Amino acid sequence: MVLPPVKPHPHIQEGDLVVVYERFDSMKQVVVKSSALFGNRFGNFRMQVCSYSRLTNPSTPRTKILYAADISMVCTFLELEPGSTVVESGTGSGSLTTSLARAVGPEGAVHTFEFHEQRCQAAAEDFRQLGLDSTVHLKQRDIEGQAFPAELAGQADAVFLDLPGPWKVVSSAAQTLQPNSRFCSFSPCIEQVQQICLALSGHGFHYIRSMECLLRPHKVRSITLGSGISEAHSPHNAGQNKKRKRNDGRAANQNAQPAPAKIASPAAFLAANGGNSSMPPLDQGPAAADFLSQSSPCKMNDK
Amino acid sequence: MSTSVREGDFVILDVNGEKLSFVQVTPKGKARIGKGFVPATALVGLPYGCLVEILEHGELQQVARCVPEQAEAPIAELRSSGQGGQAIVAALASNSATYASKTEFSQEKYRRKKSRKYCVQATLVQPTARSICEGLFAKAPMKIGHLRVDALALLLSFADIGPHSQALVWDGVGGLVTGAVGERMGGHGDVCSVYTGRNGNQDSTRLFNFPDHVRKSIHTCQLVEMQHRLDTPAAQQPVNTSQAEQLPNGHGIPDPDAAQSDGIAMEVDGAPMPMPSNNTRAAAEVAPITSSKPQPADARRQSGTGCLNKGQPLRSSFTSCIIAAPAVSPGAAWHWLRPFLAPSASFAIFSPHMQPLAEFMQTLQHTKEAVAVQLHDIWWREYQVLPFRTHPEMNAAEPGGYVLAGIKIGS
Numbered sequence: 137m138v139l140p141p142v143k144p145h146p147h148i149q150e151g152d153l154v155v156v157y158e159r160f161d162s163m164k165q166v167v168v169k170s171s172a173l174f175g176n177r178f179g180n181f182r183m184q185v186c187s188y189s190r191l192t193n194p195s196t197p198r199t200k201i202l203y204a205a206d207i208s209m210v211c212t213f214l215e216l217e218p219g220s221t222v223v224e225s226g227t228g229s230g231s232l233t234t235s236l237a238r239a240v241g242p243e244g245a246v247h248t249f250e251f252h253e254q255r256c257q258a259a260a261e262d263f264r265q266l267g268l269d270s271t272v273h274l275k276q277r278d279i280e281g282q283a284f285p286a287e288l289a290g291q292a293d294a295v296f297l298d299l300p301g302p303w304k305v306v307s308s309a310a311q312t313l314q315p316n317s318r319f320c321s322f323s324p325c326i327e328q329v330q331q332i333c334l335a336l337s338g339h340g341f342h343y344i345r346s347m348e349c350l351l352r353p354h355k356v357r358s359i360t361l362g363s364g365i366s367e368a369h370s371p372h373n374a375g376q377n378k379k380r381k382r383n384d385g386r387a388a389n390q391n392a393q394p395a396p397a398k399i400a401s402p403a404a405f406l407a408a409n410g411g412n413s414s415m416p417p418l419d420q421g422p423a424a425a426d427f428l429s430q431s432s433p434c435k436m437n438d439k
Numbered sequence: 440m441s442t443s444v445r446e447g448d449f450v451i452l453d454v455n456g457e458k459l460s461f462v463q464v465t466p467k468g469k470a471r472i473g474k475g476f477v478p479a480t481a482l483v484g485l486p487y488g489c490l491v492e493i494l495e496h497g498e499l500q501q502v503a504r505c506v507p508e509q510a511e512a513p514i515a516e517l518r519s520s521g522q523g524g525q526a527i528v529a530a531l532a533s534n535s536a537t538y539a540s541k542t543e544f545s546q547e548k549y550r551r552k553k554s555r556k557y558c559v560q561a562t563l564v565q566p567t568a569r570s571i572c573e574g575l576f577a578k579a580p581m582k583i584g585h586l587r588v589d590a591l592a593l594l595l596s597f598a599d600i601g602p603h604s605q606a607l608v609w610d611g612v613g614g615l616v617t618g619a620v621g622e623r624m625g626g627h628g629d630v631c632s633v634y635t636g637r638n639g640n641q642d643s644t645r646l647f648n649f650p651d652h653v654r655k656s657i658h659t660c661q662l663v664e665m666q667h668r669l670d671t672p673a674a675q676q677p678v679n680t681s682q683a684e685q686l687p688n689g690h691g692i693p694d695p696d697a698a699q700s701d702g703i704a705m706e707v708d709g710a711p712m713p714m715p716s717n718n719t720r721a722a723a724e725v726a727p728i729t730s731s732k733p734q735p736a737d738a739r740r741q742s743g744t745g746c747l748n749k750g751q752p753l754r755s756s757f758t759s760c761i762i763a764a765p766a767v768s769p770g771a772a773w774h775w776l777r778p779f780l781a782p783s784a785s786f787a788i789f790s791p792h793m794q795p796l797a798e799f800m801q802t803l804q805h806t807k808e809a810v811a812v813q814l815h816d817i818w819w820r821e822y823q824v825l826p827f828r829t830h831p832e833m834n835a836a837e838p839g840g841y842v843l844a845g846i847k848i849g850s
């Protein structure tokens with residue numbers, strides 16, 4: 137996720153973390169030191185002359201992390217605004233935490249809890265480096281065992297859980313939330329989703345929705361389509377034989393009818409679903425999916 | 440965000456979880472719940488998120504949400520105790536001899552039918568980017584260019600919208616995107632909404648109940664005027680706009696709003712929203728999207744904050760950009776807006792079609808004007824989750840459109 141510094145400044149300064157895109161799609165993170173050299177495949181550069189791009193989330197994942205599609209849905213369905221207070225557990229790599237912090241801004245607060253000591257320390261270091269330490273309040277705590285701290289009761293505009301047993305925390309989440317505010321839990325398995333949904337309706341949450349979201353990346357390349365009949369016999373393209381041949385094996389469908397109208401403009405753009413074999417097919421079953429259960433608690437303000 | 444309904448607010452009524460409607464709380468407005476009507480002002484003071492129903496004598500009443508245990512009580516008792524229709528329907532179902540033998544599908548149908556009779560209730564939903572987008576989409580997806588809430592969410596993320604951004608928005612879907620950006624920025628930083636033609640239809644921004652400081656941070660700028668200022672040194676900028684108006688044809692600036700604006704006219708239950716007047720709006724005029732009341736010209740001109748000078752966008756000043764104008768070619772939109780983007784600005788472009796984005800992606804790969812360029816299609820599915828009865832919702836998995844995103848690099 138793209139994340140700018142809390143107070144963006146237009147020029148690179150000493151000690152800044154920057155992301156250097158070396159090519160169209162490969163990137164590197166660098167902390168700027170004027171005395172140091174930046175080396176990449178194109179040689180060594182003095183730091184002062186690097187061109188820069190906006191900061192992106194620099195954590196290497198330490199746990200299963202949330203990615204763009206999930207993050208955007210979480211921020212939108214939690215209805216976050218600048219100044220909101222969000223409570224989160226577990227922090228994990230902090231991937232989502234940084235996006236929550238970006239959404240609530242320096243005017244808001246993210247209280248995030250992680251029970252694993254090393255992850256906690258590593259995340260704290262990341263938040264400090266990103267300049268988020270005034271927005272993100274990270275504590276080491278076993279949330280499933282100890283619940284959220286009592287002093288957060290009634291404080292949160294939103295609660296987010298990414299825990300192995302989120303249903304154990306629902307009652308504490310209900311106490312932490314303000315009336316008519318949002319709750320979201322992220323689980324990789326449908327069984328967890330079922331448990332959390334039952335727990336939610338038992339604790340007065342309403343409008344419970346379970347959803348799955350996915351982004352499928354596409355690559356783009358140009359190909360030329362043939363007419364489908366042997367080049368030598370085609371009446372339309374005597375002069376184009378050489379060029380067409382190259383593409384024939386790949387693109388032409390031998391059974392296709394000749395399509396003279398298309399031959400007139402043989403160059404066509406094709407957006408192919410990008411050869412990314414790790415992407416699940418469109419009709420994947422729930423077992424492979426991640427789920428979000430979102431809801432708002434039913435706490436009536438009596439008149 | 441106010442926690443309770445105020446006069447002038449827009450409210451989204453979610454009736455029995457089946458229908459979403461917008462109502463503005465004005466003295467003349469009416470709120471419709473099922474077959475009944477109450478004056479919209481009856482909503483004033485009620486907390487957002489609460490459940491209401493119309494009583495037999497036509498009065499609006501806030502009701503408690505049914506907790507599962509109440510389903511056991513006898514119907515007459517439930518009625519007299521004012522428990523609301525949910526409990527009645529649950530009791531009817533458990534008393535029905537045939538209910539248990541029905542299939543899950545017809546059980547659901549039974550409950551729906553009884554609900555319509557005994558239990559027409561509405562939740563007062565606070566208008567937010569999320570709820571407004573879902574409400575508008577449910578009503579008429581064509582009018583918002585088939586921009587579903589998951590696509591909107593991605594645009595906001597990919598374009599890195601948040602407090603302290605400077606956001607340039609080309610909103611060809613009636614103001615929904617401009618409003619969503621305004622909400623995420625909360626008055627910290629400026630939103631500049633580009634329009635073409637005489638007036639951009641940005642009516643949907645009114646649905647957000649923005650406080651003044653947010654409303655003042657949202658500006659509208661005419662594309663022609665922006666381009667004109669870009670080409671002209673500050674000293675000799677003409678106020679006369681008739682020449683500038685010719686630019687679009689010569690330069691091929693499309694005017695999608697002119698073609699679309701009729702279709703996007705909002706109907707809001709109880710309070711039809713006025714369309715922007717057809718008066719010629721001087722191109723130099725840049726008005727924050729505030730109320731439709733005229734304001735002194737001075738108040739409308741924003742003096743030089745980060746990205747605007749006298750209301751006009753400055754070169755290389757925006758850190759975020761969203762283009763959601765399905766009728767405009769992405770390449771053309773990029774051509775016009777690129778000079779205004781700062782180096783490293785994040786941008787995201789929505790289209791219901793893949794082809795225009797794919798072609799533009801290839802262009803960017805050649806011109807090397809951007810890095811981290813990604814083309815995605817968006818997929819979203821909701822589930823019914825119940826013990827032993829979990830399945831995807833029937834009508835889900837419609838195509839969600841495409842988003843091209845990237846980061847502009849310095850020239």
Ligand SMILES: C[S@@+](CC[C@H](N)C(=O)[O-])C[C@H]1O[C@@H](n2cnc3c(N)ncnc32)[C@H](O)[C@@H]1O
Binds near residue numbers: 251279
């Ligand atoms: C899947 S990861 C969260 C990933 C995170 N959402 C992200 O985007 O990076 C789950 C985290 O919860 C932590 N965790 C598990 N049980 C916990 C508990 N009882 N209290 C606090 N944290 C817990 C784990 O140590 C792990 O780091």
